[in-house]
Amino acid sequence: MxxxxxxxxxxxxxxxxxxxxxxxxPVAELDDNTGFAVFPLAYQAVVFRPFKGEVLDSVVTKVTxxxxxxxxxxxxxxxxxxxxxxxxxxxxxxxxxTWKGSEPEDDIVKDVSVRLRIIGLKIEATEISATATxxxxxxxxxx
Amino acid sequence: MAEVPREAVEFARRLVRAFxxxxxxxxxDAVLRQNNFVSHRDLAHRLRxxxxxxxxxxxxxxxxxxxxxxxxxxxxITIRDGKKQTRAIQTDYWYVPLAExxxxxxxxxxxxxxxxxxxxxxxxxxxxxxxxxxxxxxxxIDILAGSRPDGQFECTxxxxxxxxxxGLIREQDNSAQIRExxxxxxxxxxxxxxxxxxxDHCSRLEIPRHPLxxxxxxxxxxxVPETVGAHGERVDEDGxxxxxxxxxxxxxxDPDVMVIEPIPRERKDDAFIPEKPSxxxxxxxxxxxxxxxxxQHVLDNKAGTAASxxxxxxxxxxxxxxxxxxxxxATPSQxxxxxxxxxEAAVDLDGEDEVVEVVAENEKETTEGAQAEDDKQxxxxxxxxxxxxxxxxxxxxxxxxxxxEYAAYFALSQPNNSADEDDDEFE
Numbered sequence: 001m002x003x004x005x006x007x008x009x010x011x012x013x014x015x016x017x018x019x020x021x022x023x024x025x026p027v028a029e030l031d032d033n034t035g036f037a038v039f040p041l042a043y044q045a046v047v048f049r050p051f052k053g054e055v056l057d058s059v060v061t062k063v064t065x066x067x068x069x070x071x072x073x074x075x076x077x078x079x080x081x082x083x084x085x086x087x088x089x090x091x092x093x094x095x096x097x098t099w100k101g102s103e104p105e106d107d108i109v110k111d112v113s114v115r116l117r118i119i120g121l122k123i124e125a126t127e128i129s130a131t132a133t134x135x136x137x138x139x140x141x142x143x
Numbered sequence: 144m145a146e147v148p149r150e151a152v153e154f155a156r157r158l159v160r161a162f163x164x165x166x167x168x169x170x171x172d173a174v175l176r177q178n179n180f181v182s183h184r185d186l187a188h189r190l191r192x193x194x195x196x197x198x199x200x201x202x203x204x205x206x207x208x209x210x211x212x213x214x215x216x217x218x219x220i221t222i223r224d225g226k227k228q229t230r231a232i233q234t235d236y237w238y239v240p241l242a243e244x245x246x247x248x249x250x251x252x253x254x255x256x257x258x259x260x261x262x263x264x265x266x267x268x269x270x271x272x273x274x275x276x277x278x279x280x281x282x283x284i285d286i287l288a289g290s291r292p293d294g295q296f297e298c299t300x301x302x303x304x305x306x307x308x309x310g311l312i313r314e315q316d317n318s319a320q321i322r323e324x325x326x327x328x329x330x331x332x333x334x335x336x337x338x339x340x341x342x343d344h345c346s347r348l349e350i351p352r353h354p355l356x357x358x359x360x361x362x363x364x365x366x367v368p369e370t371v372g373a374h375g376e377r378v379d380e381d382g383x384x385x386x387x388x389x390x391x392x393x394x395x396x397d398p399d400v401m402v403i404e405p406i407p408r409e410r411k412d413d414a415f416i417p418e419k420p421s422x423x424x425x426x427x428x429x430x431x432x433x434x435x436x437x438x439q440h441v442l443d444n445k446a447g448t449a450a451s452x453x454x455x456x457x458x459x460x461x462x463x464x465x466x467x468x469x470x471x472x473a474t475p476s477q478x479x480x481x482x483x484x485x486x487e488a489a490v491d492l493d494g495e496d497e498v499v500e501v502v503a504e505n506e507k508e509t510t511e512g513a514q515a516e517d518d519k520q521x522x523x524x525x526x527x528x529x530x531x532x533x534x535x536x537x538x539x540x541x542x543x544x545x546x547x548e549y550a551a552y553f554a555l556s557q558p559n560n561s562a563d564e565d566d567d568e569f570e
Contacts, residue, residue, distance in 0.1 A: 064294025
């Protein structure tokens with residue numbers, strides 16, 4: 001369980017938590033390289049798989065002049081400055097990069113919660129990349 | 144005819160002037176001036192244009208959904224030689240579909256604005272990034288893998304040595320495209336405001352779908368449905384593409400697909416055919432023999448062969464039978480073949496039973512005059528000064544007769560109901 005939790009399983013998405021193992025534990029197979037016994041198991045798990053157009057709540061991790069990075073659990077999402085409303089500008093406030101909006105409660109800095117909508121997804125074997133937007137109504141900073 | 148709101152007509156005239164060439168404007172004005180329903184010939188006459196040339200422009204307008212064609216069939220009664228004849232004449236009429244024009248304009252404007260908004264969003268969302276070192280182009284989603292701690296992105300494109308490029312990525316300037324999109328969007332809003340307001344007003348009016356709604360069909364003729372649509376597809380009477388309706392059986396068992404079978408047209412009665420003569424064969428004329436290119440057949444067809452002689456004999460016997468029916472007397476050739484029976488003489492004719500019937504009828508008809516006929520045959524005629532029985536006169540003897548002798552002979556050889564009976568009728 002510790003091996004698979006938190007990993008990316010391809011088309012299933014991220015494995016968040018293993019619920020139970022289905023069936024009996026089968027006979028193991030020996031791995032010639034390491035000498036370990038490998039048990040092929042079927043299990044039920046809670047997975048997280050993002051979809052295009054999905055609205056997610058995230059936490060901002062990094063703010064740059066090109067946009068900002070946010071994390072939705074195991075998924076890292078990038079919001080480009082083209083997907084940020086045009087009334088917000090990039091500034092340095094108290095030596096902290098900030099996307100400043102028309103009102104103080106709209107400013108986007110590190111560690112704030114932001115609601116965004118996924119507009120692009122790139123699913124590979126070992127990782128997944130996503131881009132999002134906050135231009136639509138009811139998107140942007142939450143708290 | 145249906146009453147058309149003036150606002151709809153005005154909208155159509157403004158619309159065609161705004162977007163379409165001058166020839167469209169001229170034709171549309173001409174049609175609208177004629178109560179929005181005019182025949183093709185009348186329109187060409189009024190505009191002093193060649194009908195063919197005008198039709199090319201009208202077809203283009205029809206493709207642009209600015210004009211509709213209506214084919215009408217009218218009954219025209221003509222009197223020729225004192226007889227009344229009814230002819231069905233098809234005429235093309237043109238009219239402007241005002242209700243459809245309003246709907247089409249509103250839909251097109253909505254579609255254009257929607258596409259511009261989509262393009263504007265796509266230009267922003269699909270921002271391109273370019274590597275300053277190798278010049279490779281990336282989408283935003285592709286550069287995330289090369290993000291650096293300082294927030295910049297570096298190129299992950301593999302070079303010839305299978306090493307990542309590592310150059311700094313900057314975004315491509317697409318502000319010009321975005322400005323262009325916004326300019327077009329604003330232009331549509333500003334310049335089409337008047338037309339959109341008029342279209343919005345017309346959409347709330349009651350505009351008839353067809354200018355002849357409520358009109359008398361006797362006056363304007365019966366509508367002839369088109370079988371070919373504006374773009375060459377096969378359509379039914381309502382102009383619906385037959386393929387969508389499952390013309391060939393697609394969706395036959397699908398309850399959601401409505402398949403409508405065309406109503407067969409009533410066929411006109413066949414022209415009156417007079418009573419046929421007794422010798423007319425049913426089922427058409429004589430059956431023609433299939434042409435045979437074999438040598439024997441070619442030889443048979445050439446004159447002078449035995450087969451051709453036999454054919455001539457057949458024709459002669461047929462002719463004799465015809466004359467006998469008409470005149471009731473035997474021809475000289477029949478006398479020459481008196482030894483042959485009637486059936487043998489007509490052996491090559493089809494319908495041997497009919498021939499027998501004909502002969503039987505002739506015999507029945509001539510029962511009363513049979514005795515008189517016998518008396519006639521015993522009459523004497525002069526042939527080159529010699530008295531001979533009428534029944535014994537041959538063709539050679541006829542050639543030996545003088546003109547007076549031949550006239551007397553001819554008078555005697557006429558049928559019984561000739562001169563005397565005619566005189567009785569007129570008395």
